[in-house]
Amino acid sequence: MGIVETKGGLWVVNGYELGSKQRTRVAMGIQIAHFPAIKTLEEFDFKFQPSVDHKLVRELATGRFLAEADNVLVFGLPGVGKTHLAIALGRSVVEAGHSVLFTSATALLAALSKAETEGQFAEKLLFYTKRKLLVIDELGYLPFERQSAHLFFQLVARRYEKSSTLITTNQAVTQWGTVFGDDVLAAAILDRLLHPQPHADDLGDSYRLKQKKKAGLLGGNAAPAR
Numbered sequence: 001m002g003i004v005e006t007k008g009g010l011w012v013v014n015g016y017e018l019g020s021k022q023r024t025r026v027a028m029g030i031q032i033a034h035f036p037a038i039k040t041l042e043e044f045d046f047k048f049q050p051s052v053d054h055k056l057v058r059e060l061a062t063g064r065f066l067a068e069a070d071n072v073l074v075f076g077l078p079g080v081g082k083t084h085l086a087i088a089l090g091r092s093v094v095e096a097g098h099s100v101l102f103t104s105a106t107a108l109l110a111a112l113s114k115a116e117t118e119g120q121f122a123e124k125l126l127f128y129t130k131r132k133l134l135v136i137d138e139l140g141y142l143p144f145e146r147q148s149a150h151l152f153f154q155l156v157a158r159r160y161e162k163s164s165t166l167i168t169t170n171q172a173v174t175q176w177g178t179v180f181g182d183d184v185l186a187a188a189i190l191d192r193l194l195h196p197q198p199h200a201d202d203l204g205d206s207y208r209l210k211q212k213k214k215a216g217l218l219g220g221n222a223a224p225a226r
Helices: 020-033 054-061 064-068 082-095 105-117 121-129 146-159 173-180 183-193 207-214
Strands: 003-005 011-013 016-018 072-075 100-104 133-139 164-169 199-202
Touching: 020 082, 020 100, 054 064, 054 082, 072 082, 082 100, 082 133, 082 164, 100 105, 105 121, 105 133, 105 146, 121 146, 146 164, 146 183, 173 183
Parallel strands: 072 164, 072 199, 100 133, 133 164
Antiparallel strands: 003 011, 011 016
16 A cells, blocks of 8 residues: 555555545645654565565555554564554555554653643643554663653553554563563553554564674674575
């Protein structure tokens, strides 16, 4: 799925020409989503990441999972393409007619903490809950402070069974107790994210890691990249 602009100025999605109102809607939706870059599924190298469920990704791109408020978790080391996949899926969801907001985990927590300090937490919480899909990138790269973890829980709880959340993370769920600084709180967050029907994909070795293996930079016993 992806928008293609022809020389004649026509926009086409999955073989269907978009009218002017649809073009405006999609362009506005992409702008409102605040994607940090232009990424599409057509550009994602599935051959580089054969562990990615191609069929599942294509199904998610339709946006049908939003009807059940299902969530999406994308796991993997840095450099495996998690952010690319998150942006591409977010754009596809916009093209399918739904509202999306993209944010990094650090930016999200900073905004929530600032809003709480300024007495505007309720308004900020509403801002992050009204989008049909919230994409949270790079969860787990930095541990959460206790209060920030509680703010994050409130956001997840507010969206629970109402709207979908897509999270990219370098941490397996078994490590989320460390990420959030509290095993019980992590369990409560996961309970809401993994219900009713989570979609998860685990991306393998990063491109940089594979290149190091190929070059023998990880030691003489390192296996060559496949």
